[in-house]
Amino acid sequence: MTRRPFIRAVLSLAAAAILTGGLPAVARAAPLPSGPGTNYATDDPFTAARTRWWRDDRFGMFIHFGAYSQLQGEYRRADGTTCRNAEWIQRQCQIPREEYEKLAAGFNPSGFDANAIARTAKAAGQKYVVITSKHHEGYAMWPTKVNQWNLRDHSSFDKNRDILAELKKATAEQGVRLGFYYSIWDWHDPDFPDPATFPRYKKRMYAQLKELVDNYHPAVLWFDGEWSTDRPNNPWTERDGEELEAYVRSLDPNIVLNNRVGKRRVVDGDTGTPEQEIPDQPVAGQLWESCMTLNGSWGYAAWDHDWKSSTELTRNLVSIASRSGNYLLNVGPDKLGRVPRESVDRLRQMGDWLRAHGQGNAVYGAGTPGVVAEPGWGVVSRKGDRLYASVYQWPTAGGSLELKTLAPFSVQSARVLGSGQRVRVEQGAGTLRVTPTGKPVNPIATVIELKIKTPPVTAPGNGTGLTAQFWPNADFSGEPTVTRTDPGVNYNWKFTGSPDPAIPAEAFSSRWTGNVVPRDSGEYTFTTVSDDTVRLWVNGKLVVDNTVPHGPAVHQGKVSLTAGQRYAIKLEQTERGGEASMKLLWSSPNTPQQIIPAAQLHPAS
């Protein structure tokens, strides 16, 4: 380990010591990586064992709970006027700091029942829970030693209770994982807004994150509040994100991180975070999770009765799963810590649908079908050799459901989950017609399971990777300083890293050459995640071409390939300054999105 990471690790320990009145427990943190040769991409989130549970579980509970909950969405001013908001109420209603602190001092969520919340998540079929440990208000929901602005030291709550510890125990008993939301943007810490004092805030933030990881072992850290804004100014930068991601990974390399650890980009963290929306197709380059509210508010708002129906919510979940995404659905407990009945009821109805007739197979462990296009009458997800057609609009008697096929396969059997009715299947050129002969099983979505057979894999792959060459300049001039075999192209060098210790972090160029051998035949989508420039040739065809220096960006191109055949591949990237990254992924009708594995790559002869 070079000296720099060691020094930094000692400094972070010392910083934590100063802020916590004593050296914290021996840091489990490995040294923070940095400098030439550092690759911040620790694995491929699409296939890593680390993210397997997250990719399979598909459905989580979000909980927004903080001092703001005390107001239940409405602030009555001294002049008698009222102002409405939920978790942003302090800022949007311009509540003076001293008054807000006085309100928080009365916060007493005595009705917070971790077991009830865990049971609600279980009944909903939610496999993980992410609760706000600290929202923008800066108020910590655990007995942090970093400051007094927290539920233990600044409330009317029982001083012997720790709701995060209670929730950790209760979720574990239900077999549900627990994660924490943590807002970078902090309205309360006086050192936050000024870039000159911001480092002091960061040290406190790091110390709090170490408390959360050491004391509660979260499966997820869901960062937020990373965007540039005012009231107060938010100095957070991409470099801060680089450091924070490395720090969290040093505390616990298994934690799943969202992209708001940085600046909400495809190169930040493990998962993209579309909010209050559902992408209309699978997202390229990064895992993704849609977070949404059950009504219109994240925090509790007594006046917000705009509850979504369980039909809409369940269809959201199934549609998201059919595009290989996760659904993080929010509850906002009231000032006593109770989850609204309207939330509990809808979540249970979702769980009832998931548990009925094995319909949950259309969600858990399922993803994009690959071999058929998304229809207009519902969605299709795939789990192994099963397609799950979740039908929202059931055909009229005798009517059929049409599917456009994208690759060859045969249907071995078809059945309606929860019904013994016959299902006719007719395959045509590029089409599949499915004709049920009975009524739908339920009004939310009736699922037709198709057992399919795809052409056998004829080329399991015995490759070792691609020939990689790197130059300490941005124009491939002269002989490469480094030539080696790379098992794949999965690099996130960010600001301080580079392909090799011999290659400087600024101004370098990279080239990978060799052959790619597809496991099965079909139209492959090649996806690059690059910074600053990228060109990709497959079988002599320029598939991706963007030599205009850019920040982290996704580019795609399609090529039809035949299983077992060798296709020449060449990939070029240059770094002109700032951040750098280069990932090469692919997907096909029978290959979900992944970093192209070494087994399918052969070095240039």
Ligand code: FHN
């Ligand atoms: O400002 C927050 C908001 O209060 C809420 O926490 C959502 C949930 O993802 N995130 C931010 C808005 O993007």
